[in-house]
Amino acid sequence: MASKDFTVAIVGGGMCGLVCAYALAKAGVAVEVFEAAPEFGEVGAGVGLGPNAVRALDRLGVLSAVLARSEHTSPILRPFIFVSGYDAQEVIYDYPVGEEDRGLPIHRAAFLNAIIGISDMKIAHVNKRCIAIEHSSxxxxxxxxxxxxxxxxxxxxxxxxxxxxxxxxxxxxxxxAGSAETSDNNSNNNKHNLAFSGTSAYRGLLPNSTVVAAGVKIDLTVQPVSFCGMDRHIITFPIQAGRIINVVAFSTITRGDSAGGSLDELPHPWVQPVAKQELIETFQAGGWGAESDAIKLLNCMEKPSRWSIHTVEPPLSSYVDAERGIALVGDAAHGMLPHLGAGVGQGFEDVVVLTELLTHPETNSSNLPHVLKAYDSVRQPRANMVLEGSARTGRIMERYGKSGYSNEEMRTQLAGMWGPVWHHDLTEDISKAVATLKENRVFKQAESS
Ligand SMILES: Cc1cc2nc3c(=O)[nH]c(=O)nc-3n(C[C@H](O)[C@H](O)[C@H](O)COP(=O)(O)OP(=O)(O)OC[C@H]3O[C@@H](n4cnc5c(N)ncnc54)[C@H](O)[C@@H]3O)c2cc1C
Structure with a gap:
């Protein structure tokens, strides 16, 4: 028998949707998940989970299953090193980390397989593209x-x-906006708080042997590297025990940059194969020398694709429609630039807070709107803070050079940038939300812990 007198439907079976379904089903809540694609799968290669994301997964009871599908037996320390993207591979900053800063790199498909492996997939449905919500009259x-x-x-x-x-x-x-529409006559879905960020990402997976043979001197197998420049930067991180290097090269246009196109229009398609020459020229136009490690690395990317990175813009002032029983988690709520490597981690934090509030002994169908507001009151400020921090981090990594920041200024700007993302107490958030519910006399029961 279900543990609650309400039912839940999750739209989207990506990393956040499937973990959310798992947590609710485990607590006995009647939940179903609906995925548009013909099967559960993830586009893209690796994803870096920060220490906060790892703690969230632990709290959700899925960490051991995820670790079992990763290349590591336990979370690892992987500090970023920032280097110049120009000719000399000068080290700008070796980001300091402590013992508690352990994260986990994982292949996206491996993550989903881990969750699928421990879930009752009878509640999961594919080929179900939601096109509208109809509210009962x-x-x-x-x-x-x-x-x-x-x-x-x-x-x-x-x-x-x-x-x-x-x-x-x-x-x-x-x-x-006070104008909820209840039909499918809204043909403008994607324009709701969604914008092209101005940043394009070129992604590739390169065998390290190819990278070394191309003359790249810096060792990319040890830790993530960020090559910095003006309006451009490249991130690399090793996967498969350093045999493969995951490369993401970012280039950003600003409003009025005629060469790059318009920020007002969403580029279509969002993902497009491009000629290698486009990639090389984009970075050389920023003064990155032909003999630099960065350009040699880009030369190894035989079939690059360009991803137009979109973000939730402007950020949502609320992640819920409490009265109608709708809550957003993950990128649906706060899709952000990937520069802090924190997008999915924020989604997992959403899932922890939402599922713990929904499964609280005092939660039932009659107080759901209040519970959703309590979820929103702790999640929206935090995730939007990380969203803004992600954009700021990108701006720092792309302001390095003669007309931008010096090495010293880069160090000052980047110092402590990941601290607020990685070190956050979800227990405190949940206690705060529960305390609000008690103050408002929604919950009566005294908290035992
Ligand atoms: C280049 C790049 C690098 C990144 N690196 C990192 C990183 O290192 N660390 C990190 O934490 N984050 C990173 N991110 C962000 C991370 O990928 C996202 O935050 C994460 O994938 C969001 O998960 P999600 O479950 O919310 O959404 P998604 O993974 O997008 O899943 C949404 C699911 O919903 C389905 N769906 C969509 N519409 C419908 C519909 N109408 N009906 C039914 N189903 C539907 C989709 O098919 C999909 O399966 C990166 C992003 C990019 C672009």
């Missing part, structure tokens, strides 16, 4: 998800875990 509680195959599903609570291109976000945004 009767007194019957809950809302109905409408899918592109003509089917529907009703639940008391809808969790939008449908990523940066979220369909569910529009309902929260509309509610915030």
């Amino acid at each position: 009767t007194s019957e509680p809950g809302s109905t998800l409408l899918f592109s195959d003509g089917t529907s599903h009703r639940a008391h609570l809808i969790i939008g875990a449908d990523g940066i291109k979220s369909t569910i976000r529009q309902y929260v945004v509309d509610a915030l």
Whole structure:
């Protein structure tokens, strides 16, 4: 028998959606997850999980399953080293880390397989693209998800875990604007608080042997490296015990940069194969020398693709429509630039707070709106802070050079940047949310811990 008198439907079976479904199902909540794709899978290669993300996974009870699918038996220390992208591979800053700063690099597909391996997949449905939410006009509680195959599903609570291109976000945004629409006649889904960031990412996976043969001198197998410049930077991190180097090269245009296109229009398609020459020219135009490690590295990328990075912009002032029973988690709520490596970690923090509040003994169908507001009150300020920090970190890494920051200024700017992301107490957040619920007489029970 279900532990709660309400039902939950999760839209999106990515990293956040599947973990959320697992946590709720484990607590006996009646939950179903609906994924648009024909199978559960992740685009892209590795993802770096920071110490806070690792702690969140531990709290959700999935860390050991995830570790079992990773290359590591326990979380590891992997400090970033920042180097010049110009000719001399000068070290700008070796980011200091402590024992408690252990994170985990993992292949995205391996992560999903870990969660699938411990989940009851009878509650997970593929080929279910949600196209709209229909709110009941009767007194019957809950809302109905409408899918592109003509089917529907009703639940008391809808969790939008449908990523940066979220369909569910529009309902929260509309509610915030006081003009919630209840039909599928809104043809403008993707324009709801979604913008091209001006940053393009060229991604590739390179055998380290190829990188070494190309004459790259810096050892990329030891730790993540950030090559910095003006309006451009490259991140590398080793995977498969250093046999493969994951490379993401970023280039950013600013408003009015005629060469780069317009920030007002969303580039289509979002992911596009490009000629290697485009990539090389983009970085050489920024003064990166042909003999630099960075350009030699880019020369190894035989079939680069360009990703137009989109973010939730402007940031949402709330992640919930409490009255209609909708909550957002992950990129649907706060899709951010990847420069702090914190996007999915913030999603896992959402999932911890939301699932612990939903499974609290005092939570039931009648106080769900209050519980959603309590979730929002702790998650929205924190995740939006990280979203803004991610943009700021990108601006620092891309202001290095003669007309930008010196080495000393870079060190000052980057010092402690990851501290607030990595060191955060979710127990305190949850206690704060519960205390608010008690103050407002929504929860009666005294907290035992
Ligand atoms: C270049 C790059 C590097 C990054 N590196 C890092 C990193 O190192 N560390 C980190 O923490 N984060 C990183 N991120 C961010 C991270 O990838 C995201 O934060 C994370 O994938 C978000 O997970 P999610 O589950 O919210 O969304 P997604 O992973 O996007 O999953 C959403 C799911 O919803 C499904 N869906 C979408 N619409 C619908 C619909 N209408 N109906 C049903 N299903 C739907 C999709 O098919 C998908 O499966 C990076 C991002 C980029 C672009």
